[in-house]
Amino acid sequence: MSATFVGMPAFPAAARAATGDAQLRHNLRKATHTIRDRRRAVVEELDDWPRLRAAGRAVKDRVLRHLDHYLERLEEAVTAAGGRVHWAADAAEANAIVTGLVRATGEREVVKVKSMATQEIELNEALAAAGITAYETDLAELIVQLGDDRPSHILVPAIHRNRAEIREIFRRTMSEWGVPAPDDLTDDPAALAEAARRHLREKFLSAKVAVSGANFAVAETGSLVVLESEGNGRMCLTLPRTLISVVGIEKIVPTWADLEVFLQLLPRSSTGERMNPYTSVWSGVIPGDGPQEFHLVLLDNGRSATLADTVGRQALRCIRCSACLNICPVYERAGGHAYGSVYPGPIGAILTPQLRGTTTELDASLPYASSLCGACYEVCPVAIDIPEVLVHLRERVASGGGHTAERAAMAAAGWVLNDDRRLGLAQRAAGRMRGLVPRRLPGPGAAWTDTRDVPAIPAESFRDWWATRERGGGPDARGPADGRGRTEGGR
Amino acid sequence: MRIALFITCVNDTLFPRTGQAVVRLLERLGHEVVFPAAQTCCGQMHYNTGYRREAQRLAVRFVRTFADCDVVLAPSGSCAGMVRDNYPRLADPGSRLHEAVSALAPRVVDLSELLVDVLEVTDVGAYFPHRVTYHPTCHGLRLLRLGDRPQRLLREVRGLELVELAGAEECCGFGGTFAVKNAAVSAAMAADKARHAADTGAEVLCAVDNSCLMHIGGTLDRQRAGVRVLHLAEILASTEEEPASL
16 A cells, blocks of 8 residues: 655655655656656747636636536536536545445445545545555556555656666566566566556456546536546546546536637646647446446545635646646755655645645645745746745744744844844944854854855945945945955855 | 945845945946935845745835835845835735835836846946856746846957856755755755856856855855856946956
């Protein structure tokens, strides 16, 4: 069973460990740069990309503004098409609903389509507790599951693994779950894919129940949409008798015309493809064709609370493309596990603290897991201003418990900076101490001086130099104020 | 033209040479520089770390200090970005602060914007006979949208050889308090930036923000990489008579 994120250390500690893992950094750098370059190429070739992006944002905002209306519309349409709709307020409720539905079929095994919502609620663990085995069928999710590992990327959950590691995982564990890997398995990608294909084929042909998520739910016709690259999802969506889909309430698009916008935005942003390879759409049940029983579990799990926050709600526009992960210099170096959530990277840093709250040390550290460089906002296909939400969540964390020393320091700095005379006095005091600053600072300052020199403090601030000059004083009024050495001014 | 200088607290306290270079450059071009003495700090550190109220107080001070100025030069991309991009978020819509911010923010510019857009000059008569590479800082790039303005200015500098920096648009890892809150990741980002800088063979890495340069320069110095960092103002102020000291 896959490991969970409970009990993870706060982001800085986990990220520090990851930066020391040379193999991990190499894997991540190679993978993220490849996808980011591909995305850039297929986005730049469209001259109407900014308009598509604006349209995507507008559609999602409209849905969020009238979510109650569209949810009821969706429920009506799904019901009319022969499906059943269930409402889950949180993870526990969703897990109980799905477990009950699987139990009712009498089956002990389910096949799964790659799904973030079911990862979020830790459905596999809940099913296991009820004696039901869930088989992940997405290749990367399979690698994660077989390796008793955790996903580290939204689109490419096993991005932290290279092919040698994957071969090892397949050889060691495939036999415990079903068809074993061949004895002579190499780390050739085609051989690895073939081993996975043989292993999964047995599951597809025997499974009676499938569990999926959905990328989109079209309210007007009650249609669910899954985009994937392997065809494994389609196997699960068409072969079993019963299909259960767990879908976040924000996944709605009103009409097929709205869907068209996202079928352009998503593939280009996520895999860097012009068109998605396997797009499956189903509306309820069709007698004699595909699953004969369909259940839609609509999941809240913190989304309504997020919607209530006027700044933070934009995170609900997310279509899980991963473009922000692939461009993020922090994600590239920290890796996905450091974020302690199925949603890593910049979007995770604003989504997780909103869905889960900021009561744990880990969740409270996530809004700070960014240099606010803004690259994520620039690539986001639905224009989520991630830096804005990060800063907003920092306010929430800073005004909560803890942070006593920082709050005191910030208040003191604010007091000095809110008066030019106080600032001038502080600068002069610092100038007098300039010879005394050690190369390695003690305490929290060490976080800077472990890897970076500190700037030398100049003898005279700019404002003092200016004042002297205004008084017409000083023989060197136009030149450097103090005839300092070359490293003066801090460099 | 009469130009109000918002020196920024970091330049004022740690990098007065940049301010002196700005004054020398603008006066050489025939403009008048004024320095409103009541100025202190834009509040970026407080705002970005989650201390909105303190940031708001500093924003009030800023707009009060500069309200009457036609153009305000902030020789720091991130401070200019703070005023233009974040001040409107700090002020409640309809408030007096919001009104004051809306009026003032568009007149707050970075040095390259002042020269290229306002003063309409790219050849400032500078001389700097060195190999230079340019790092476009994140806020200059993504908040101010400076584009190639700094490079256009650098290309006109006599004697200067401008060389391309690999991975130029990637953040150096400074990020204000990020540099200490997430020191390991910050340092890893700086190490990559420093390596790219050293690979160019440039003597100088130039940018429009001394905070980023303090971070990159501190890393380069610790590594004894032999690459110096200089603010754009210091290169543009440099002449044969008064060369910038390296």
